[in-house]
Each structure stands twice: as C-alpha cells, then as structure tokens.
Amino acid sequence: MVTTRAGRRPWYRREMSARRFALILNLPTLLFLGVVLAYPVVYAGYLSVHRVGLAQLRRGEFPFNGWDNYVRVLEDPLFWVAIKNTLIFTFITVGAEVILAIAIALLINQTSVWTSRVTRFLILLPYAIPPICNGLIWSFLYSFQFGFLNRILFSVGLIDQPINWAGNPDTALYAVTVPYIWRTLPFAIILVHAALQGIPRDLYEQAAIDGANAWHRFRHITWPMLQQIIAIILILRTAFAFAVFEEILAITQGGPGDATWVAAWYSYKITFSPPNNFGMGAASAFILTLMIAAIALVYMRTVYRRVTL
Amino acid sequence: MFKVTPAGRVLLHAANLTVIVFILLPLVAVLIASIQSEKSLQADTRRVLPAEVTLDNFTVILTKGQQRGRIFEQATYLPENIKSFYAAFLNSTIVAVSVTALTLLFGSLSAYTIARLRFRWTLFLLQANIVARFVPVIVLMIPLYIVMRSMGQLNSLSGVILAETGFLLPYAILILAPYFDSIPSELEEAARIDGCTRLGAFVRIVLPLATPALAACGVIMFIVSWHELLIPLILNARPDFMTLPVVIASLVGDVFVFFNLMMAICLLALAPTVILVALLQRYIVEGLSAGAVKG
Numbered sequence: 111m112v113t114t115r116a117g118r119r120p121w122y123r124r125e126m127s128a129r130r131f132a133l134i135l136n137l138p139t140l141l142f143l144g145v146v147l148a149y150p151v152v153y154a155g156y157l158s159v160h161r162v163g164l165a166q167l168r169r170g171e172f173p174f175n176g177w178d179n180y181v182r183v184l185e186d187p188l189f190w191v192a193i194k195n196t197l198i199f200t201f202i203t204v205g206a207e208v209i210l211a212i213a214i215a216l217l218i219n220q221t222s223v224w225t226s227r228v229t230r231f232l233i234l235l236p237y238a239i240p241p242i243c244n245g246l247i248w249s250f251l252y253s254f255q256f257g258f259l260n261r262i263l264f265s266v267g268l269i270d271q272p273i274n275w276a277g278n279p280d281t282a283l284y285a286v287t288v289p290y291i292w293r294t295l296p297f298a299i300i301l302v303h304a305a306l307q308g309i310p311r312d313l314y315e316q317a318a319i320d321g322a323n324a325w326h327r328f329r330h331i332t333w334p335m336l337q338q339i340i341a342i343i344l345i346l347r348t349a350f351a352f353a354v355f356e357e358i359l360a361i362t363q364g365g366p367g368d369a370t371w372v373a374a375w376y377s378y379k380i381t382f383s384p385p386n387n388f389g390m391g392a393a394s395a396f397i398l399t400l401m402i403a404a405i406a407l408v409y410m411r412t413v414y415r416r417v418t419l
Numbered sequence: 420m421f422k423v424t425p426a427g428r429v430l431l432h433a434a435n436l437t438v439i440v441f442i443l444l445p446l447v448a449v450l451i452a453s454i455q456s457e458k459s460l461q462a463d464t465r466r467v468l469p470a471e472v473t474l475d476n477f478t479v480i481l482t483k484g485q486q487r488g489r490i491f492e493q494a495t496y497l498p499e500n501i502k503s504f505y506a507a508f509l510n511s512t513i514v515a516v517s518v519t520a521l522t523l524l525f526g527s528l529s530a531y532t533i534a535r536l537r538f539r540w541t542l543f544l545l546q547a548n549i550v551a552r553f554v555p556v557i558v559l560m561i562p563l564y565i566v567m568r569s570m571g572q573l574n575s576l577s578g579v580i581l582a583e584t585g586f587l588l589p590y591a592i593l594i595l596a597p598y599f600d601s602i603p604s605e606l607e608e609a610a611r612i613d614g615c616t617r618l619g620a621f622v623r624i625v626l627p628l629a630t631p632a633l634a635a636c637g638v639i640m641f642i643v644s645w646h647e648l649l650i651p652l653i654l655n656a657r658p659d660f661m662t663l664p665v666v667i668a669s670l671v672g673d674v675f676v677f678f679n680l681m682m683a684i685c686l687l688a689l690a691p692t693v694i695l696v697a698l699l700q701r702y703i704v705e706g707l708s709a710g711a712v713k714g
Contacts, residue, residue, distance in 0.1 A: 131617045132532040132541060139529040139544075139588055146585025147551050150562035157561060167565075217434055222423065225435035232442050234703060238696035239445075240646040242664045243685040246671070247445045250452055250678045256460055258448040264465040272464070292445065297707055304708045342711055353555035356648055360671055374557045381561060388561050395558035406553035410546060413712065 151399070158393035164386045172389075179393035189394060191368045192376040195283055199372055200351040202287045203294070207347055208340060210291070211298035216332075218299075219306050237296040245360020248289035252276040252361065276362050279369040286370055289357050294350070298343045305339040306332070345409040349402050373398045449689075452682035453477070456490035460679055476683035480504050496675050500666045503658045504684065511645060511662040511688075514579050518644040519637050521584040526591030527599075527633065531621055533592065534599035535607075545596065548589035556586070556649040564653050574660050579651045583644050590643070591636050594710035598632035599625065635706030638699045642692050663688045 126134075158179050160172035183189050218230040236244075251258045252275040263269045276285040313331050322330070355374040362370040364379065371379075377398065381391030423431065452460065453476050455469035463470065475488030483502045487494065500507075529548075533541045563582055564573070572578030606628075607620040615623065626633075648664040655661055661669075667688060670676045696703060 125616055128536050128617070129538065132536045132538060135528040135532045136541070136544065138525040139592070142525065142581075142585035142588050143547065143551060145566065146563070146582055147554055147559075147589075150559045150566060151554060153562035153565065154558050162561075213434075214438055217431065217438065220423065220431055223428060223431045223435070225432045225439070229435045229438050229442075231700075232439060234696050234700055235442055235446070235693065237703070238642065238692040239689050240648075240664055240667075240692070242646075242648050242668050243449075243689050244445070246667065246681055246685055247449045250682060251445060251448050253678070256464055256678060258452070258467075261465055261467045265467050289445075292441070297711075300704050300707050301711055304704070304712075339712065346711060349553050353557060355557065356668075359668065363671070374555065377557050378560075392558070392561060395555070395560070399555060399558045402553050402555060403550065406550045409553075410549050 154392045154396055154399075157389055158396045160389055162388035162392070167388060175389070179387075179389040180397075183390055183394045183397065188368060188371060189376055192371040192373050195369075195371055196352060196354075196373040198283060199287055199290075199354060200348055202284070203290050203351045203354075204344060204347045206287070206291050207295055207298045208343055210295060211302045211343065212336065212340075214295075214299050215302035215306055216328075218303060233299055234296050236293050239293060241293060241356035242360055244289055244293045245357040248292075248357070249276070249361045252285055277366055279366045282362055282366060282369040286357055286361050289361065290351070290354055293357075294347065298347065301339050301343055302336060305336055309335045342409075342413055345405055345412070349405040349409070352398065352402055352405075449682045449686050452678050453686050455679055457677040457679050458490070460677065476679050477687070479680070480684055480687065490679075498670060498673055498676055500658060500661070500669050501676075501680070501684065503661065503666060504687070506659055507661050507663045507666040508687075510576060510660060511664075513576055514583065514651070514662055515641045515644040517576075517580045518583045518587060519640045521580070522587050522591040522640045523633055523637050525584070526588055526595055526636065527626065527629070529588075530592045530595035531599045531625060534596050535604065545592075548592045551589040552593060554586075559586075560649065560653050563650070567654055572654070574655050574657045576660060578654045579660075579662070582650050582654060583647055586650065587640055587643060590710060591640055594636045594639065594706050595629070595632055597709050598629055602628050631702065631705070632709070634699070635702040635709065638695055638702055639706045639710070642695060642703075645692050 157172065159174065159176060160166075161175045161178070162172050166172050214229070214233070218226050218233060220226045239247075250256070254260075254272055254274040254277050257272070257275070259275065260269065260272045263273070274281075276282050309332065314327055317327050317331060353374050354372055355378065358364060358370055358372055358375050359378075364371040364375050373394070377391050377395040380387055380394060451467070451469060454472050454474065456471075456473055456475065459470045473488070473490060475490040478486050478488045479491050479497070480501055481504070483505065484497045487497075491497070529544070533545045567573050567578045567582065570578075572581060602625060606624050607615075610620045610624050611617070646664065647662075648668055651660075651662045652665050652668060655665065667681075667684060670681055670684070
C-alpha cells in the first residue's frame with residue numbers, strides 16, 4: 111500500500127475538502143430524491159404520453175401514443191367538473207383558514223383570559239388526527255340517519271327533520287370543506303401566532319398613547335406585520351388543498367353523483383377503477399402537478415428570496 | 420396586553436368556547452360512537468349520549484375477533500382487516516420509527532451542508548427540496564409502484580419505508596436547515612483549529628446543539644408518516660404488510676362495518692399521535708414554523 115501524507119492519520123481523521131465533504135454528506139439525500147421523487151415524476155410524464163392499461167403494465171411494454179391521453183382527459187367533462195370542484199374547494203378552505211387563523215391567533219394571544227389559554231392548549235389537537243380517520247369521523251358526524259350532528263341539532267331542538275349534509279349534491283362539496291379546514295387549521299394558526307410574537311410591543315404602547323382604538327391598532331400595526339406570513343399560508347395551503355384526497359375518499363367517494371369529484375380523486379378513479387387507464391391517470395395527475403408546481407415556484411420566489419450565495 | 424373591558428371579556432370567553440367546541444366536536448363524536456353497540460346507535464337516532472356503555476368494540480379489535488363480547492355475539496361476519504389490527508399497528512410503528520430515523524439522519528447531513536457550505540449546487544439542492552415538498556403523492560402512485568416492483572420492494576415494509584423517507588426528506592431538510600444556519604460557525608471553527616475533522620465538528624459540536632431542532636423535526640416526521648395513506652396503499656396489497664391507515668381505508672366501502680366499530684378502530688389509530696402532540700407540543704410548533712418561513 112502506498113503511504114500518502116494524509117495516510118498517516120486513519121481515514122476518519124483525515125481532513126477532506128469542503129467540496130468533497132458536502133458531496134459525501136449529500137449522497138443519501140441525492141439518491142433518495144432521485145429514486146423516489148425525480149425519477150417517478152419524470153416517469154409519470156413518460157407514462158402520460160404512452161398507452162398504459164393493465165395488459166401493458168403486466169407486459170411492461172407501453173406503446174407511444176403522443177398527446178392522446180391529454181386530449182382524452184381534456185375532452186372528458188368529468189375532468190372539468192373535478193377541476194371546478196377543486197377550485198371551489200380550495201377557494202373556500204384557504205379563504206376560511208386565513209380568516210379563522212388570524213381571528214383565533216389573536217384570540218389565543220389574549221393570555222389574560224383563561225379560556226384563551228385553554229384554546230391555546232387544544233389548538234394543535236386536529237394536527238394529530240390521521241386524515242383518513244378524520245374523514246371517517248366526519249362521515250359519522252354527517253350521516254343522514256345516524257349522524258352525530260343531526261343528533262345534537264335534534265336534542266337542542268334546532269331541527270325536526272334530519273339533514274343530509276354530505277348526501278345532498280347541493281351541499282356535499284361545502285360539507286367536505288369543513289373537515290379539511292378542521293384538520294389543517296392548526297398549521298395556519300401556529301404560523302400567524304408565531305408572527306404575532308414577533309411584533310414589538312412598544313408599537314402597540316405608542317399607538318395606545320396616541321389614542322388608537324383596537325381596530326386602528328390591528329389595521330396599522332398588526333395587519334402590515336402579518337402580510338408576509340399570510341402570503342406563505344395562502345401559497346402552502348392552496349398547493350396542498352389542490353391535492354385533497356383522504357377526506358373525499360372517506361366521506362363522499364366523489365358523490366353524490368359527481369358533486370365532490372376533485373382532481374386527485376379523478377386521477378385515483380381513472381387509475382384504479384376499470385378499465386384502469388394508467389396513461390390517462392398519469393396525464394391527469396401530471397396536469398395537477400404542473401398547477402401545483404406553478405404555485406411552488408411562486409413560493410420559492412417570495413419566501414426563499416433571501417436565500418442567495 | 421391591554422386591559423379588557425368586562426363586556427369584551429364575555430365576548431372573548433364566548434369566542435373561545437365556540438373554538439373549543441369546534442375542536443372537540445369530532446373527538447367527542449368518535450368517543451361516544453365507539454363505546455356503544457350498533458343496536459343502540461340505531462335504536463334512537465336522536466339520542467346524543469349512549470343508552471348503555473360497552474367496551475366490546477375495543478375488545479373485539481384487540482383480541483383479533485376472538486372475544487366477541489355481547490354486541491358481536493350474533494355477528495356472522497367480521498372484516499378480515501379488523502383481525503389484523505395488531506399487525507397493522509406494529510407495521511405502522513416500524514414504518515414511522517424507521518422513516519423518522521432515516522429522515523433525521525440523512526436530512527441533518529444535507530441540511531447542515533446546505534446551511535454551512537454554500538456552493539452553487541447546494542443552493543440548487545435547497546431549491547429542489549423546496550419544490551419537491553409540493554409534489555403530490557397522487558402523481559407518484561403508478562411510477563412508485565413500478566420502481567418498487569423493479570427493486571423487488573412490493574409487499575414489504577422496507578419498500579414503504581424507502582418511499583416515505585424519500586418523500587419526506589425535503590420537508591425534514593427545510594425544517595432543519597434554518598436551525599443549523601442559526602448556530603454560530605465560530606464553535607466549529609474553534610474545534611477544527613483544535614484538530615477536529617469536518618465530520619467530527621459536525622457530530623460533536625453541531626449535532627448536540629441542534630437537539631431541539633432534531634426533536635421538532637423528528638416528531639413531525641413520525642406524525643406525517645403515521646398518517647400516510649396513499650404510499651402504503653399502493654405498495655402493499657397483502658394484509659400482513661398493511662399499515663393502520665390502509666386497514667382503516669379498507670373499511671370505507673364495507674357495508675357490514677357500522678360506525679361503532681369504525682370509530683373504535685379510528686380512536687385506537689389516532690391515540691398515539693394525539694399523545695405525541697400533547698406531550699411535545701412546543702417542539703411541533705417550532706418545527707412547523709421553521710419548515711414554512713425561514714430561509
């Protein structure tokens with residue numbers, strides 16, 4: 111064996127260049143990102159321009175068919191229903207979450223009120239609930255015959271006929287927004303609450319001396335200081351609401367009719383229910399991914415702008 | 420912060436009460452449904468509190484259907500997947516613990532180099548991770564299935580662990596990188612002057628300082644992995660490799676499973692992460708904001 115200068119130390123004591131060090135430490139990450147994310151996404155793009163059914167999947171041969179899958183997806187009225195429902199769902203959930211997050215974050219900031227401290231303690235609880243369980247729990251709450259919500263409304267005397275919350279095509283889409291808001295709201299509240307802690311107290315004290323009322327203090331101090339975090343919440347929640355899946359699966363399975371078909375559900379059904387058109391499923395999922403990628407780029411430009419060399 | 424008037428105080432109490440009821444409503448529902456029989460749920464559909472309380476739903480799940488108790492005495496059918504509860508719970512635990520360990524290990528290595536050694540390509544890696552965090556699982560379904568099939572990883576826990584680790588690594592890196600960035604680099608420089616290697620400085624100086632961030636990241640990784648449905652659903656078709664969310668999702672279309680049994684298994688599945696959140700709230704709060712805002 112050739113003894114080099116560095117060889118006098120055992121290998122783990124040798125000093126390596128920063129460049130090599132960074133590369134070695136990042137090898138596992140690069141490998142995982144490549145195998146589990148980058149390659150599959152590219153592969154989904156590949157599948158989306160090929161004919162892929164059960165027979166082809168078994169044989170492993172996918173005949174090229176150009177834009178055919180995309181044309182078929184875009185010509186499918188159900189796809190446009192799914193896109194419309196996704197947009198409505200996203201608009202409602204994200205809008206409600208931003209408003210509720212600001213309100214509740216301000217509420218739990220009132221540490222002198224003891225009930226605010228209770229709320230603050232409980233606020234993270236929905237984050238702990240598995241999405242599929244959340245969906246099933248709300249399917250019990252919403253059940254027409256046996257539902258918990260109707261039971262409560264009966265017992266306080268608000269209704270005398272049961273309400274079909276998730277089974278009515280006119281209300282189903284709105285009904286499934288509530289469980290989703292319930293589960294994902296803690297995230298938004300925590301971000302707003304953290305941002306509130308960063309506002310210097312003397313700003314408020316000065317404003318109080320100047321005779322500003324609560325609304326003025328919110329409008330001219332709190333709101334401007336919250337704008338950045340609200341932009342972040344808008345972007346993140348929009349991107350994730352676009353891909354909502356578990357609550358739809360558990361509560362309505364897209365129904366009644368096509369009332370709650372959303373984009374992810376469309377891809378799932380096209381893929382897994384007969385005639386199992388994997389190519390079309392990949393094409394529709396790819397369209398959804400491109401929409402989300404556009405949002406991701408906005409996020410990177412606005413939030414991580416400060417990350418420069 | 421400011422003196423609240425008595426009328427304002429009443430309003431705040433009312434607002435808090437509304438929020439608390441909203442948060443607790445689904446949890447009260449799942450609890451109440453799981454401690455009664457199908458019969459009592461169906462007998463009076465306007466009753467909120469159970470007519471009689473029973474633990475048979477939990478008994479039948481926890482004894483793999485062996486002890487049926489009074490309410491399942493005459494049941495001729497029990498879903499196979501109810502009987503595999505223990506296996507699913509164990510699988511979920513193995514997957515979540517492994518994914519947590521792997522994402523923490525590889526994530527901290529990457530996050531450290533991204534925060535400290537700012538080459539052009541590590542900056543690009545950070546950007547790639549930011550974008551990767553947004554990739555929806557739905558687009559990965561069939562490709563992941565084919566990739567894992569070609570590596571012989573279908574119907575195994577290792578396949579699910581590999582897939583989830585890759586899927587969650589970007590998030591772990593985004594949570595950890597700002598923390599490593601905030602640790603002053605003078606400490607490592609001093610250690611290196613004293614003869615520490617780069618790796619030694621990272622392992623002995625930086626990692627111990629980063630324990631709070633590792634805890635925050637770890638508990639979030641565990642929770643997200645425990646909740647993951649689609650990845651194990653696609654990769655594992657055999658009951659012995661199913662995780663809890665997959666078993667629960669398999670009950671969705673089953674007309675013979677009524678709400679009492681369904682809510683009982685949901686309660687057992689959500690308990691571990693609820694306990695984690697209750698105990699480690701502070702870390703989760705820090706991790707969630709670190710992963711979203713800092714750069």
